[in-house]
Amino acid sequence: xxxxxxxxxxxxxxxxxxxxxxxxxxxxxxxxxxxxxxxxxxxxxxxxxxxxxxxxxxxxxxxxxxxxxxxxxxxxxxxxxxxxxxxxxxxxxxxxxxxxxxxxxxxxxxxxxxxxxxxxxxxxxxxxxxxxxxxxxxxxxxxxxxxxxxxxxxxxxxxxxxxxxxxxxxxxxxxxxxxxxxxxxxxxxxxxxxxxxxxxxxxxxxxxxxxxxxxxxxxxxxxxxxxxxxxxxxxxxxxxxxxxxxxxxxxxxxxxxxxxxxxxxxxxxxxxxxxxxxxxxxxxxxxxxxxxx
Numbered sequence: 001x002x003x004x005x006x007x008x009x010x011x012x013x014x015x016x017x018x019x020x021x022x023x024x025x026x027x028x029x030x031x032x033x034x035x036x037x038x039x040x041x042x043x044x045x046x047x048x049x050x051x052x053x054x055x056x057x058x059x060x061x062x063x064x065x066x067x068x069x070x071x072x073x074x075x076x077x078x079x080x081x082x083x084x085x086x087x088x089x090x091x092x093x094x095x096x097x098x099x100x101x102x103x104x105x106x107x108x109x110x111x112x113x114x115x116x117x118x119x120x121x122x123x124x125x126x127x128x129x130x131x132x133x134x135x136x137x138x139x140x141x142x143x144x145x146x147x148x149x150x151x152x153x154x155x156x157x158x159x160x161x162x163x164x165x166x167x168x169x170x171x172x173x174x175x176x177x178x179x180x181x182x183x184x185x186x187x188x189x190x191x192x193x194x195x196x197x198x199x200x201x202x203x204x205x206x207x208x209x210x211x212x213x214x215x216x217x218x219x220x221x222x223x224x225x226x227x228x229x230x231x232x233x234x235x236x237x238x239x240x241x242x243x244x245x246x247x248x249x250x251x252x253x254x255x256x257x258x259x260x261x262x263x264x265x266x267x268x269x270x271x272x273x274x275x276x277x278x279x280x281x282x283x284x285x286x287x288x289x290x291x292x293x
Contacts, residue, residue: 005029006150007062011055011078012069012095013040015125020068020094020154021049023129027153034058036078059085064147068094068121072101087113090143092151094119094135098172099165106139106164115143118164120171123155134158138166181210187250187259194253220281229278236283237276240267 013035041051052058102118109116123133133155160166275282
């Protein structure tokens with residue numbers, strides 16, 4: 001049986017789990033599915049999946065088991081009673097959680113004779129199966145390489161390292177980046193919208209600007225690693241003055257300024273700590289310091 005034909009089991013058929021199973025079916029994998037509510041399996045059965053009556057039966061059906069449920073508590077509720085069936089199999093966990101939970105899970109799986117990879121899905125269900133969408137994995141590299149051809153059916157598999165907690169850690173960090181970026185875009189959209197600019201007119205300009213911002217990140221990353229922040233492009237003190245204009249313009253138009261005020265506070269803390277003439281990357285020193293340090 002080739003990697004394209006290898007059997008796979010999917011535990012959990014919420015919106016994301018169903019999308020995972022559908023992508024596997026689309027690429028020719030015999031796919032067994034299980035869900036606590038059996039009716040959710042029916043659309044997949046109509047596409048060729050086999051519905052298992054129990055988690056034990058689902059796990060026994062394939063050497064590779066992909067789990068995607070609500071959280072780690074739900075995962076343990078499903079797999080604990082079926083732990084014996086996991087022996088000799090690989091569990092790929094795509095359930096969202098913390099790095100600490102991932103590290104505990106790999107130890108749990110090992111104690112039951114199972115291999116384990118932790119993963120994070122960096123897309124919404126409609127993006128599953130798109131080779132441009134990232135799926136993050138951490139744990140044994142040998143295990144990852146063994147199953148890479150199958151995992152590629154779900155999206156672009158990106159291996160982060162041997163620490164099983166890395167996928168969850170990156171997931172949290174990248175979601176933070178997404179929320180900050182999207183909220184910044186919404187704040188800007190509200191600002192220009194106050195004077196009649198449509199979001200669809202503003203957004204192409206915003207996206208072009210984000211391309212330039214990506215270049216700033218590339219410039220600042222080595223500064224963060226080195227702990228040196230030459231302010232040869234724009235200093236923190238210059239940024240403080242600039243964000244004042246944004247806050248003034250937004251306040252004059254009745255736009256909530258909680259986000260830019262928060263950013264300004266971080267900039268002012270960095271300046272007060274001696275980074276006023278350094279680059280914006282020096283704010284990492286403020287972010288690394290817990291309150292009271």
